[in-house]
Amino acid sequence: MVKSFGSVFDCLVVGAGIAGLAASRRLVDAGLSVLVCEKSRGVGGRVASRRIEGAPFDHGAQFVTNRGAEFSKIVENLLIAKVVFPWFGEAGKERYVGLPSMNQIAKILAEGLDVKQGMRIESVRFCSDYWEVSSEAELIRSRSLLMTCPAPQALDLLKCEANENSSYILNTLSKIKYDKCVALMALLEEPFPVSDSGFLQYDYPEPIATVADTLKKRGPESPGIIIQSGPEFAERHFDSDPVKISEGLLNAYPRSKELRIVSTSLQKWRFAKRREHCISDSYISDPSAMLWHAGDGYMTPKIEGAYLSGLRAAESVAAELEFKLR
Helix, strand or coil, X not given: CCCCCCCEECEXXXXXXXXXXXXXXXXXXXXXXXXXXXXXXXXXXCCXXXXXXXXXXXXXXXXXXXXXXXXXXXXXXXXXXXXXXXXXXXXXXXXXXXXXXXXXXXXXXXXXXXXXXXXXXXXXXXXXXXXXXXXXXXXXXXXXXXXXXXXXXXXXXXXXXXCCCCHHHHHHHHCCCEEEEEEEEEEECCCCCCCCCCEEECCCCCCEEEEEEHHHHHCCCCCEEEEEECHHHXXXXXXXXXXXXXXXXXXXXXXXXXXXXXXXXXXXXXXXXXXXXXXXXXXXXXXXXXXXXCCCCCCCCCHHHHHHHHHHHHHHHHHHHHHHCC
């Protein structure tokens, strides 16, 4: 298939997770042309949901928190729009859950954006004043490149572009590591109370890190639980047979014999939670090459951190483009 150039965008954003969507929204609001490229069929990254026989399950992030004034305004707007509602937690430390699922938060952020889903990027290349981003089917040109995919994926794409100016970006990306996680979703015949709040977090997260009760999140029409593994279990069993992984998690749950399971589904997350590091930046950039990377690899490894990292990076991109396009 012959690849061809279409329009030249002001910014191409790699990844339609929360950071990528937040950044794209800010750039579009600044009057810039933006294309978001996402390899999966949906938006949101780990703010993800799946339906089992019609019942929604959040198999990635279970809730969203707001610890800073800026993001609190975002959550307040989502509350007003009835996109989220308080799940549990004392005043000032509430956990909010999306309606009808966590993925609705991402869908709201993506409204009106130009998102190309199912686009697996094969290479990126900086040519003079433009970035050329190539997939199997097409080649896209952009004046700037903002990567919001997990740092290991960004590092793989950028290695071939290594030069003296980009060494800082490559070195920083190499320091951002993630733990794996496996999530087991089980649709039940009848409600099953996990805890008073509907959420159980283990002090020692092995082999199970958390258990969530969908009854508390969604109502009695879709009873179920989500068991998320700890990083050690996920690392050992990530490539194992899905049936054996499911059995391992169920056997590790002390109350598994009380469950009346109708159906199950398994989700593997290769880049589930960013490990602690000493990076203090909100994002990293090489303005000389019009290159940025943002996401939950910076600030805090939560939805709030990803969102704010995307915003800060977008503000930097917009400022550089404004200067360059004068």
